[in-house]
Amino acid sequence: MExxxxxxxxATKPTHIGTARRTNDGxxxxxxxxxxxxxxxxxxxxxxLEVLARTDAAALRGGLRMASRRMEALxxxxxxxxxxxxxxxxxGRMAQKMDGRCVEDMYTSVLQAWNAMGKDGIERVExxxxxxxxxxxxxxxxxxxxxxxxxALPDCYCSEKGKNVHCVAEMVDLMGGTPAIETRIEYRxxxxxxxxxxxxxxxxxxPEEGDLLVSQVSTWTxxxxxxxxxxxxxxxxxxxxxxxxxxxxxPPEERRDMLLLMRDLVSPACPYLLEQDEREIMFPNGGKxxxxxxxxxxxxxxxxxGLGDGRLSVISKVxxxxxxxxxxxxxxxxxxxCGYDYSCPSGSLLEVMQDSVxxxxxxxxxxxxxxxxxxxxxxxxxPKVEIVRTTEVGDWVEFRxxxxxxxxxxxxxxxxxxxxxxxxxxxxxxxxDRTSISEMESMTRASTSPLDEAQFERFNTLHIPLTEPHVxxxxxxxxxxxxxxxxxxxxxxxxxxxxxxxxxxHGKSCSFPWQPPSNA
Numbered sequence: 001m002e003x004x005x006x007x008x009x010x011a012t013k014p015t016h017i018g019t020a021r022r023t024n025d026g027x028x029x030x031x032x033x034x035x036x037x038x039x040x041x042x043x044x045x046x047x048x049l050e051v052l053a054r055t056d057a058a059a060l061r062g063g064l065r066m067a068s069r070r071m072e073a074l075x076x077x078x079x080x081x082x083x084x085x086x087x088x089x090x091x092g093r094m095a096q097k098m099d100g101r102c103v104e105d106m107y108t109s110v111l112q113a114w115n116a117m118g119k120d121g122i123e124r125v126e127x128x129x130x131x132x133x134x135x136x137x138x139x140x141x142x143x144x145x146x147x148x149x150x151x152a153l154p155d156c157y158c159s160e161k162g163k164n165v166h167c168v169a170e171m172v173d174l175m176g177g178t179p180a181i182e183t184r185i186e187y188r189x190x191x192x193x194x195x196x197x198x199x200x201x202x203x204x205x206x207p208e209e210g211d212l213l214v215s216q217v218s219t220w221t222x223x224x225x226x227x228x229x230x231x232x233x234x235x236x237x238x239x240x241x242x243x244x245x246x247x248x249x250x251p252p253e254e255r256r257d258m259l260l261l262m263r264d265l266v267s268p269a270c271p272y273l274l275e276q277d278e279r280e281i282m283f284p285n286g287g288k289x290x291x292x293x294x295x296x297x298x299x300x301x302x303x304x305x306g307l308g309d310g311r312l313s314v315i316s317k318v319x320x321x322x323x324x325x326x327x328x329x330x331x332x333x334x335x336x337x338c339g340y341d342y343s344c345p346s347g348s349l350l351e352v353m354q355d356s357v358x359x360x361x362x363x364x365x366x367x368x369x370x371x372x373x374x375x376x377x378x379x380x381x382x383p384k385v386e387i388v389r390t391t392e393v394g395d396w397v398e399f400r401x402x403x404x405x406x407x408x409x410x411x412x413x414x415x416x417x418x419x420x421x422x423x424x425x426x427x428x429x430x431x432x433d434r435t436s437i438s439e440m441e442s443m444t445r446a447s448t449s450p451l452d453e454a455q456f457e458r459f460n461t462l463h464i465p466l467t468e469p470h471v472x473x474x475x476x477x478x479x480x481x482x483x484x485x486x487x488x489x490x491x492x493x494x495x496x497x498x499x500x501x502x503x504x505x506h507g508k509s510c511s512f513p514w515q516p517p518s519n520a
Contacts, residue, residue, distance in 0.1 A: 040052075040071065049074060049077065049080050052074060052075065053083040054087075057108065078104075081107050082096065082100070082103050085107050087403070088111075088403065089107075090402035090403040091106075091312070091471055093339065094339040094340070094341040097341035098515065102514060106312070106514075113508035114471075114508070117469065117508050122506045124504060124505070125313045125509050126172045127149045127170060127505060128172045129147070131145070131167070132157075132159070132166060132168070133161075133166050133353075133357060134161040134497075135160030137160055137497050138160075143158035144157070148169070148502060148503055149475075149502065149503055156326075157499075157500045158499045159479065159498045161497065162482060162496045164478065164479075165478070165498055166357040166476055166479075167476070167477045167503075170474055171312070171472075171509065191225040191229060192217065199213045310511065310512050311473050312339065312471055312509070312510055313473060313507055314471050314509075314510075315469055315471075315506065316465065316469040317507065318427060318462075319461060319506070320335070320462045320500075321502050321504070322431060322461075322501055323456060323457040323460040323461060323501050326485070326499035327486045327488070327489040327491035327496075329499050330431070330479050330481075330482055331433075331480075331483040332368075332369050332431070332480045332481050333429060333480050334425050334428045334429070334477075334480065335475065335477055335478070336362060336423035336477075336478065337426055337471075337472035337474065337476075339471065339472045339473055340473055352419055355417070356416075356421035359416060359417075360412055361381075361412060361424060361425050362476060362478060364381040365382070365425065365480065367480065367481075371388065371395050375397060378399075379407075383400050383402070383405045383408040383424070384399065384400045384408065385400070386398045392459070393458075393459055395430050396427045396430070397427065397428045397429075398426065398464075399427070401468050401469075401470055424470070424472075427464055429464065434483060469507060475505060479498040
């Protein structure tokens with residue numbers, strides 16, 4: 001049932017409206033007084049739902065629900081909670097693709113996470129890179145897109161393209177509270193580690209072939225590394241003397257542990273292996289790269305992981321780091337967020353990703369390299385600007401959230417085709433040039449001594465607190481342009497790329513039962 005708006009001729013403003021008390025600083029509705037509750041019984045259903053959509057969730061799930069059978073039925077109406085999810089968190093599109101019985105739990109989970117930030121503080125929310133249209137520098141997995149959301153030296157993301165590169169990340173699984181991205185990265189490192197004894201053996205038998213493996217193994221896909229080890233393990237199970245010779249390279253006290261670990265790592269049931277699905281996709285400009293997308297991470301969680309949990313995060317702080325000896329560090333970019341509803345068939349997901357970053361607000365920020373330019377687009381092709389900040393590290397422009405800029409939200413929805421992801425800009429940012437940062441640091445310290453490592457990182461990391469949190473489970477980082485330092489680093493190439501250490505997001509995360517609509 002669709003919630004209908006009440007016209008003034010049908011429902012005039014009650015004289016007892018003053019008894020409605022605002023809660024949560026007026027953000028998430030009002031708590032109704034006793035006289036309101038009595039009058040609610042006499043309202044037509046569509047008007048009652050309209051009032052309830054503006055009512056505090058605790059009252060809906062508490063006293064109002066127990067007031068009468070009619071109020072119990074109304075407060076459990078799926079369209080009521082879908083309306084509240086859209087009104088309070090701008091997640092209505094995600095709620096429309098869920099079974100109505102799950103939407104109330106979704107709303108409550110997000111509200112609890114939102115309120116917990118003020119009570120318990122914020123924490124890092126883990127995201128994992130799943131798509132980029134910028135490729136990886138030299139097609140080297142050391143620079144893969146997953147590193148863009150995992151701050152750990154020396155890992156980094158280095159693109160192949162040099163302008164308007166997009167990196168999309170999904171909020172990772174909340175199983176056991178262990179960040180899945182760390183587990184998957186450690187998984188790949190284990191595979192590489194256990195390949196070394198095999199390669200050393202091959203080098204002794206065939207130096208030319210062994211040297212070729214040494215130069216290529218770090219660029220292999222995760223699946224290929226596992227297949228390489230699986231073949232060796234199967235040889236061991238068949239009693240191969242070759243494997244016995246290889247094991248001689250390993251200290252006796254470590255052999256059993258290595259074999260047990262190898263068995264688990266290459267098992268077809270290994271969850272980390274199943275979630276890796278690297279494949280070649282085409283660039284819009286005709287180039288290609290075989291490490292651009294890990295598409296299966298975005299399948300519905302019930303299908304992929306055997307779980308029935310949806311996931312959302314409430315983000316209130318962003319950190320962008322370009323610390324490192326980069327010849328083309330990111331100069332400016334933007335960070336977007338949206339709620340993915342798990343509705344896209346995995347076979348067309350790559351096309352949806354490319355379409356989403358090429359339209360809407362993502363496209364509107366193409367080649368926007370100055371603060372003035374970003375501000376000039378406010379309320380036109382971009383949401384309204386909330387605040388502009390300037391620091392010693394750089395500048396940023398924060399945009400209003402979709403729940404506070406409905407005009408821009410309607411404009412975005414009207415401009416996108418069905419199924420396109422609604423990426424909403426949280427911030428546009430720009431770093432100061434590294435030359436100007438060095439000069440500033442020298443003046444403040446009254447010294448010409450070079451920056452030490454900690455100072456260098458501080459002047460290459462933007463800490464961006466958000467005026468209002470944003471809700472979602474997909475993040476898109478747009479790398480608009482780079483600072484070209486190739487001549488300074490003696491790293492001349494035909495064209496510049498863009499180098500990024502990491503983007504880290506802070507806030508609170510939550511999970512809730514997720515099921516598709518019963519008629520899907």
